[in-house]
Amino acid sequence: MRAGPGQVLAGRYRLTDHLEALGAFAADERTGDVVRLRALELPAVLIGDQEPDGPGAEPGERLVRRVATVGAAAPRHARLLQGAGAFVEGDLLWTVEERPAGQPLDALLGAGPLPPYRAAEVAADLAGALRALHGAGLAHGNVTAASVLVGEDGAALLGGLLPGVAEEALAEELGGPGGRRRYEVRAALVGPVAERWPLDGGPAGDCWALGVLLHRMATGRAPYPESGVPELVTAVREGRRVPAEACGPLGPLVERLVQSDPALRPTAAEITLELAELLARAPEPVDGPAAAGAPGLPGPRSAGPARRRRAKGAGAAGRSRDRHGGTAKAETVPAEAAGAARPPRIPPALLGPLLVGGVFLLLVLGVAAVVLFAG
Template sequence: MHNQGTTGQSSGNGPDTVIAGRYRLLSQLGRGGMGVVWEALDTSLDRKVAVKGLLYPGAVTPVAQAQWVNRARREAQAIARIGHQNVVAVHDVIEDGNQVWIVMELLNSRSLADLLREQRQLSVPHAARIGLQVLRGLTAVHEAGVLHRDVKPHNILFRPDGRALLMDFGIATFEGAVQVTRSHEIIGTPQYLAPELLSRTVEHPHPATAASDLWALGVTLYEMVEGRRPFDGATSFEVLIAVRESPVPPMKYAGPLTALIEALLRKDPAARPDATEAERTLQAVTRDFAVLDTPAPPKPAGPVPHEPGPVTGHTGTPGRRRPWDRWKVPAAVLCTALLAGAAWFVWGQDGGDGMRAGDAPETGVVDDQGKAAGPPKFSDTHDVLRIGVKGDQPGLSVKSGETFKGFEVDMGRAVARILGFGDDQVEFVRVNSSNRSAYLRTDRVDLVLASYSISEEREKLEKVSFAGPYFEALKGLLVRKNRPYNDLSDLQNDSGAKVCTARESVYVPWIKKEGMAGQQVLLSGYEDCVKALLNPQSPVYAVATDDVIVAGLADKYADKTKALDSLGGDAEGYGVATDARKTDLHREVCEALEKITDTSGGASRWSEIYVEHLKPIMRQPTPGEPALTTC
């Protein structure tokens, strides 16, 4: 591991900052009490990594600052001691003065908290499998002499293959580590902290133990199967009292996990089962359900027993079958089904066909006469459609506060309506050129409309499928207004002028092809390129991007920039991108685009959206609806 850095900075790090001469920060992935996590490029190995830097909580004393640094170093040391498939891996640790950087594997995936937000609660077998994997990771942690101290859904991630793993050891402790926190401090998330940790005083410190981590696992198991946390309250004080004094709320859906969860949530840590006993129970549950892990058999006559769960505040379409409804059955019914060998209780994990883990396999929709009526629609199993868009492209898509607007945003809404989603069921998520394919593969978004140029190579490498094109763009250049540039050759002849474009865009090879490789500057997105263009001290005099993006930026910054005429060449078709495994969703999007571009009844919806958002800024005449070549 490295022990030296070269930045000499403890704050203010931004995109393209290079840590230790090796790790180039790309985009911020998250921020928490312990630090900021960045997606970064390891320039030595040419691979993406996650880099976590210490976040100082405002003005602090040198002593407090040293404690924060010590805590960050401790996190890195703790994780680096553990090598297990269910624990996040650390590649490097860099200490630079008062700054500690932790280089970890990049996990472009969702957390258990994300999954629970979507599905509210999970089936018993699904929860048991996740619990078993987390427990095995936790066992490896404990065997290394480390205590996690913050086991909760937010700190449980899933790899693309569905495997769960523990991360974020920001408040871990291990044998031999210097105790940073005062003995009476309460550290962690109260809803998941064991009662002994909420009773700490100077006289009775009650140090964390392996049993404390197993309590948190019990809370997490309860939340997975019941759809709510066992101990909660309007204030932290109410949570503290509930954890310390309230009995475990009765469970309706835990079935064969009930006894284990109740045992893990015993107030006395000495009375809780150890990891070995807990693993035996979880293994038994997953074995019992393994015989049911088969293709869906014919459904029994009559309705499947069902009872409304504890989830409240649902605003989806009335009557729509929600993903979690398939599994929400009372414990008594579940046990009866198991004893009777009821074959309808089946489950599956994501096997590469686009089905979410925990969803029951379906053979298709059947009409009143019992005839097959085609596969279920995407909206039949999803209450929200998440669409990835950019936020820095005037005309196409911009974000102001929490609101997105533009041509691609309204195209996304139009597609969503045809797919069966109301406007209140559409969630827009900001993406960029570097992360949009990862967001699709990890189900952070369902669709992407973000000036995503269609190409067979991209489909193959990024594992996406394109529906479209819904727009065709030509190459363009945005230049400073005070520079004597009238066409591309003027820029080529000015060797001191830098040309900026987004990393991984189609303009990276184009700039090289035009003989300007030495003038090229790559940043994480066009927003950063434009900032550089507008900075009088910057040598960036041009931004290379599509003519529609250039038109929008030239309109927004008309006093400082101008658009060069189209540079010619082949048009780039923008496609609606989906995960390549979700073939049914791709088909539905293609059908939606056909309706949006249909002119048989007069002006198409496509034309209406174009006139509203792009016609005011584009120089060229209004184009016709593009031919859907990838549908």
């Protein structure tokens, strides 16, 4: 089944655009909110030709229940996008997530790496969301640039929780709880995205993924090769990666986050504190080509809860840098307050007569001096 604009799914989500990479925006007709729908294709082995009440419907329903359980247990946090559950329609498993106005982080990184202190701001927001999740006994498992939304106020919002759960549940449904078959299914679902292949899961795996994402934000690339899943997994296991020196002031934190021993990695709470200290020492902005060439991000990062708006889009161009390498709206200086706009001390109409009088006075003084010295 393939859906298009205007079609209503699950009796409430009216699609507003075409499916792209099995994702689409929709309007929730019950709440009026804009949501993001993501779909996973269910193999025929999970669907079969059974009636909806028959045995063929059971695997899909199990997946929906697993996703719904995590969604219900997820805490509410200002930096965490809320999931609204999952449903099966046709041959697709859909997950639903709120979608305020903003831009995906992966799209913004397409313009190049972020200044280190702007990357630190984004990471601090994500660490706060992870801290809330870990405190609720949950792990995220899908901390990637594609799962992060940068809101209009510059705050970073962590999404992708339910799509990540759906992918892991489908890999286990098709490949079993472990082994080669599950690895192959997961590789096909996830692909060679470095953040998705930690050596360990749980909260420590999320912190490792945040370290990889920090490296990506600061340098424009992952610290591990992403040419294919086998090459990526082998490099992670062997610890072959690009050193973090290029991450600037974030380098020491990145090194500790991506180390192989999970017991030595900082927790989400410790990451939050360390990034706060780093941002407190951030230098004042420096005007120049380096600042002008950095990719734009919407608005200065807000210290309070992110604004949840239903309008689409977020302008990111034509804004000046803030002290951490972020952006802020340019301030307009009134003309009467600028020195160039001050009125002249001498009215223009008097300049001509004053000049003629001055020349005449100099001539009189010159004649008087000649007479005085000649006499």
